[in-house]
Amino acid sequence: MKFSKMHGTGNDYVYVNGFEEQIENPHEVAIKVSDRHFGIGADGLIIIMPSEVADFRMRMFNADGSEGKMCGNGTRCIGKYVYDNKLTDKKVVTLETLGGIKTLQLQVEADKVVSALVDMGEAILSSSLIPVASALPEFINQPLLIANTEYKVTCVSMGNPHAIVYVADVDAIEIEKVGPLFENNALFPERINTEFVRVIDATNIQMRVWERGSGETLACGTGACASVVASVLNGFCAYDTPVRVHLRGGILEITYKKDGRVLMQGPATHVFDGEISL
Known part of the structure; x- marks a missing residue:
């Protein structure tokens, strides 16, 4: 499996091009590659995939193999990956995640992405949607x-x-x-x-x-x-x-x-x- 190691402010993941690589057991692969002694070493695994509703789709897996809905640092690194590797020439990219579609504005220097501004969508405050097992409509302080x-x-x-x-x-x-x-x-x-x-x-x-x-x-x-x-x-x-x-x-x-x-x-x-x- 070919991969790229990337990080956003030290939050590091193993990134895989899902257009080319087929991973049948991503939960197990995430555990293996994340191990900092016997694997590559990372906070998890992120697969960049085709999407029917956005420019790209991400799946992210934590170091214990569980699938997460979103990774903010991961979204920025995906923007860098797809632009730097010529999967897109757009500097505004949409990304499908289990936490909704995110919009990335890429900052490019010398034909490489150095940073990104991500519209993360609306914050969810409803206890039932977070979720928090509380009768309070919002769980604040x-x-x-x-x-x-x-x-x-x-x-x-x-x-x-x-x-x-x-x-x-x-x-x-x-x-x-x-x-x-x-x-x-x-x-x-x-x-x-x-x-x-x-x-x-x-x-x-x-x-x-x-x-x-x-x-x-x-x-x-x-x-x-x-x-x-x-x-x-x-x-x-x-x-x-x-x-x-x-x-x-x-x-x-x-x-x-x-x-x-x-x-x-x-x-x-x-x-x-x-x-x-x-």
Whole structure:
């Protein structure tokens, strides 16, 4: 199987051209290639495929083999892959995902994509759609007891579910202990991605993320989007104002529009190409 290793702010995936490669067992392949000791090493597997409703279609699989609905950093890297590899000459590309159709505006330098602005669509706040097992119509700044500690949680879906928690010191969080307790809590019937956020000021926040199925990653595009949405809803940031999200892998710029749409701007980086026997 031929592949490309790419990352968006350190959130790295193995990318496969599904126009040429046929993967019969992507769940198993994702586990194999993601292994950082015995495989290629990645947060998961992304397959770029034909679409009947958009320019391209993505399927993404987490490191544990589970299929995810969306990957914000992955969308930008797909934009780079299809343009740099001449699968398209368009600088505005539509992408079909299980979380809806996303529109990518590609920033090109020297005939290579360096970054992309992605219209991530509208943030979903309905508890039943995220989903959150709560009678509340929206789950904003609500208490949740985890390991005898009460956290205030705001839940947002960006095509995949997120729980945003505000903390005084992001670096001090024992994320490998706390992350799985959030991920597998009964409140979240489809598990949850958890963002631990410190508000720096009205246009800057710091974030660490525990992704369902992958553990801690250096960045999460949908998580950065959800965190800015939550920060606006909780009064820390403002609508229609770009917010810089400081992740362990770099910085993403997120804007939560008053009409509910979320825009994400960030880099896309090619690491290397290769071939692996399955």
